[in-house]
Amino acid sequence: MMKTSKLLTIGLSITGVGVFMSGCGAAEQADPSSDNSHTEETIKVVTTFYPMYDFTKNVTQDLAEVSLLLPAGTEVHDFEPSAKDVAEIQEADVFIYNSEEMETWVPSLLDTIDLTEVLVIDASEGIALIENEAVEEHHDSDHEHAVHEHDHEEEHGHTIDPHIWLDPVLAQEEVNTIKAGLIEADPENEENYEVNADTYNQKLEALDQEYKEAFQESENRTFVTQHAAFAYLAQRYDLNQASIAGLSSEEEPSPSKLAELSQLVDQEGMEYIYFEDNSSSKIAETLANEVGVELALLSPLEGVSQSDQDAGVDYIEVMKNNLESLKKSIR
Numbered sequence: 001m002m003k004t005s006k007l008l009t010i011g012l013s014i015t016g017v018g019v020f021m022s023g024c025g026a027a028e029q030a031d032p033s034s035d036n037s038h039t040e041e042t043i044k045v046v047t048t049f050y051p052m053y054d055f056t057k058n059v060t061q062d063l064a065e066v067s068l069l070l071p072a073g074t075e076v077h078d079f080e081p082s083a084k085d086v087a088e089i090q091e092a093d094v095f096i097y098n099s100e101e102m103e104t105w106v107p108s109l110l111d112t113i114d115l116t117e118v119l120v121i122d123a124s125e126g127i128a129l130i131e132n133e134a135v136e137e138h139h140d141s142d143h144e145h146a147v148h149e150h151d152h153e154e155e156h157g158h159t160i161d162p163h164i165w166l167d168p169v170l171a172q173e174e175v176n177t178i179k180a181g182l183i184e185a186d187p188e189n190e191e192n193y194e195v196n197a198d199t200y201n202q203k204l205e206a207l208d209q210e211y212k213e214a215f216q217e218s219e220n221r222t223f224v225t226q227h228a229a230f231a232y233l234a235q236r237y238d239l240n241q242a243s244i245a246g247l248s249s250e251e252e253p254s255p256s257k258l259a260e261l262s263q264l265v266d267q268e269g270m271e272y273i274y275f276e277d278n279s280s281s282k283i284a285e286t287l288a289n290e291v292g293v294e295l296a297l298l299s300p301l302e303g304v305s306q307s308d309q310d311a312g313v314d315y316i317e318v319m320k321n322n323l324e325s326l327k328k329s330i331r
Helices: 003-022 024-028 050-060 083-091 106-110 168-185 187-215 231-236 255-268 282-291 306-310 315-326
Strands: 043-047 064-068 094-097 119-122 128-131 145-147 222-225 240-243 272-275 294-297
Touching (some): 043 050, 050 064, 050 094, 050 168, 050 187, 094 168, 222 255, 255 282, 282 294, 294 315
Parallel strands (some): 043 064, 043 094, 094 119
């Protein structure tokens, strides 16, 4: 699948014609290093936002050149790829995204590139996604599911919650889907991808166990978030997410919604309301000030700054920080 390999094959074919014309003996003495040259090439992979980048890097290690399309602080839903972004994806061997419900601009993007030249991986393939209506229900942890349809015969828009990476178990499924696509693109490194994915999934399994143990005996299982990004995590560990905004962090809550949440915070004796690191905390601050509670960070992991990445911060570390933050409310 590697574009460099395709060019190399063409070059070898042309060279082979010249060798044949100059005699069979010369062909037998061809440089043996040419047999191994294509295995030294690495595939180029473009990922959309941070979780996809981190999952992919853990599967590829140094076997691929992996890039991150959206820098930290970028609103993933509303992103519009530039001509340069489109060219970068077209030149890649593999393009990886979370879902059409998260990266809503992907369908239009895919219409503009030659899909015979780029392997596209939808990391959410085969995962049952939660309907928006269930996300907005604050007092019932039994969520309805909707099977993820990829033919999109119906217009889902934001009726489907795309934040599956915040569930460490579903994160493992995404890792496996990414691994399978990378093996298709680069079958010579299949064994390495298998080993790397298995090693990383063991870390995700350990993370899942930490969450299970932390909340196993908890009596207060409700937490209030800035927007409805944590339904998958809440469902996995039998928690109740109450969100100020809906699936969009920019959504302005109605006065009645704020009044409802104020009453909930008072009734449950909550001491914290959670804000996010990738968007304005104004809405969370408004409610916290109104009910007299503190703010605490709960990251939806849509972006990790370059400085934090350089310092070694990754998906698992942020998820562990989220766990410690949730322990302030879930106890």
